[in-house]
Amino acid sequence: MQKKQRVRAVLITFGAVVLSGAGYVAGAHHAAKAGSASVAAMSVTSAAGARIDPKTGRKVLYWHDPMVPNQHFDKPGKSPFMDMQLEPVFADDAGVSGIKIDPGLQQSLGIRYATARRQDIAEGFDAVGTTQFDESRADVVQSRVTGYIDHLYASAPMQRIAKGAPIASLFVPDWLAPQEEYLALKRSGMDSSMLDAARARMRAMSIPDDIVANLDRTGNAQTHVVLSSPETGVVSELNVRDGAMVTPGQTLAKVAGLSTLWLIVEIPESLALSVQPGMMVDAAFAGDPSQHFKGRIREILPGINTGSRTLQARLEIDNAAFKLTPGMLMRVRVAAQKPASRLLVPSEAVITTGKRSVVIVRNADGRLQPVSVTVGKDVGEQTEVLSGLTDGDRVVASGQFLIDSEASLKSVLPRLEGSTNADPVAPASGPATTDASPTYETTGRVEKVTADDITFSHQPVPALGWGKMTMAFGKPSPTAFPDAKPGEMVHFAFRQTDSGYQLTTVEPVGGAK
Structure with missing residues (x-):
């Protein structure tokens, strides 16, 4: 009996030792885990209060959601806007201009580069023109006497006509008397002075010299004269018809060469x-x-x-x-008249935002940075740059809009609409609200109110494809919506701006809209 009691005592002692060892091991494991957590916590916030990234050891200014870059968070975690983790913004990147894109991503985006070059270009340009009649060489056909249109050879305006071709035959009854008088003087043997006076009278009555010469040759008076075209061209105007009476100085037709x-x-x-x-x-x-x-x-x-x-x-x-x-x-x-030196870039490299023109420049360290430029004339497939670039600058000639999307993840996109000299990691100076942007509405519970924003646990927004989520919305000013209190159910409206989503109205549920 005593032997059994001794065995029982030994077993109880052994069990106590085993349990004590297990407790020690568990306690040590728990302590190690707690110590690891403490170290991890220290990797986020150092003893001096600086935030340190545990992966890289670099100092962190803040964390943000790249899709809403102007919303800053003081610790890592899941984004309240998207199903993704917040990303750190490092202090050593604060003074660096532009963004860095992975070479593999550049290849995926199909990015091509071009060099801004100064060239001697003639200041020519393309235009359109229209041919017209040369009005300085237009000829008019007029009557110098009173008469009648005996026959009209030109039948209608815009008819082509050759030089010397007849236009109209004119009957002039007033020419008969002076010609008959001249013939009578000539047959009567009058001296030459009387004949010269008769010839001068006929010239004064606009009888052509060829008719007077024919009168001496044939002895027959002529009362018809043919008016012909002085130029090869088109009868641009025709102001008479057969049988019409004409007066001195009247324009019968106009011929355009x-x-x-x-x-x-x-x-x-x-x-x-x-x-x-x-x-x-x-x-x-x-x-x-x-x-x-x-x-x-x-x-x-x-x-x-x-x-x-x-x-x-x-x-x-x-x-x-x-x-x-x-x-x-x-x-x-x-x-x-002479060529001029011009700084040219491919036209596809220029992004027009509506307010200014921007090109994306590749810096010496490989970073991409948007630069505002002043553009001049287009020269074929190239565009003149008047200011903003220098000869030899490398610019992105393709994939700008894809880079534009990538740049928005790094807070560069707002600079395309703002000052290009702004700090790339600094928030925008003001919520530049665009009146033309659409407004969205939903209801939700107020979770947190600060001077910069209000956080809501809101219902879905179908227009944006959003489900239920907790999200912060910017305030137009620190004193806006003073009646919003945590825990209240409200109806609110917002719109998208360059600095994120900004509230326009916040009203209690059931309140007047």
């Missing part, structure tokens, strides 16, 4: 100051680009066309082959 034409070039208003008389013009017929016609600008017509906002320049072009007719549309290249 076709050997030379006017080309009226439409100059855009933005280029009006760069056009001068004497500039060379190379024009091509739209129907046959192989046919080229050259000339020099003779004069700049005064006034701007209020409909097309263009200035008109006029020049003469040679049409001796009669290939052109008035009204034809011509493609025109106006060449400069």
Whole structure:
């Protein structure tokens, strides 16, 4: 019996020792785990109060959601806006301009680079022109006497006519008497002085010299005269008909020549100051680009066309082959009198935001930075840069809008609409609200109110594809919505701005809207 009691005592002692060992091991494991957690906590906040990233050991300024870069958080965690972890913003990146994109991502985005180069470019430009009659060479056919249209050879306006071709036959009854008188004096043997006086009277009555010569030769009086075309061209005006009576000085017809034409070039208003008389013009017929016609600008017509906002320049072009007719549309290249040095970049490298023009420049360290530029004229597929770049700068020539999206993750996108000299990690100076941006509404419970924002646990927003979530919305000013208290159910409206989502109204549920 005593032997059994001794065995029982030994077993109890052994069990106590085992339990004590297990407790020690568990306690040591718990202590180690607690110590590890303490170390991890220290890796986030150092003894000096600085926030340190445990992975890189770099000092952290704050954490943020790259999709809402102006919302800052003082500790890591899950983003209240998206299903993702907050990302740290490091202190050593604060003074660095631009963003760094992984080379693999650059290849995926299809990024190509180009170099801004200064080139000697002639200040020429393309325009359109229209051919017109050369009004300076238009001829008029008039009657110098009173008579009647005996026969009209030109039947209608815009009829082509050759030089010397008849236009109208005119019967002049007043010419009969002086001619008969001259013939009578000649048959009576009067002296030459009387005959000379009779000839002078006939010339005074506008009897042509060829009729007087024919009168001496044949002895027959003529009362008809044929009016002919002085130029090869078109009968642009025809003001009489067969049998019509005409008076001295009356215009019977107008003939416009076709050997030379006017080309009226439409100059855009933005280029009006760069056009001068004497500039060379190379024009091509739209129907046959192989046919080229050259000339020099003779004069700049005064006034701007209020409909097309263009200035008109006029020049003469040679049409001796009669290939052109008035009204034809011509493609025109106006060449400069001398070339000028210009800084050019590919036109696709320029992003127009509506307020300014921006190019994305690759810095020496490989970072990409948006730079505001002042653009000039387009030269083919290139654009002139007047300010903002220097010769040799590397710019992004493709993938700008993809970079634009990536840049927004790094707080660079707001700088495209703001000052390009702003700190890339600093929040925007003000919530630049765009009146044209849409407004969204929902209801939710107020969780937290600060001077900068209000945090809500809100219902879904179908227009944005949002489900239920807890999210902070910016306030337009620190004193806005003073009645919003944590725990209240409210109806609120907001819109998207350059600095995130900003509240426009906050009202208790059931309140007047």
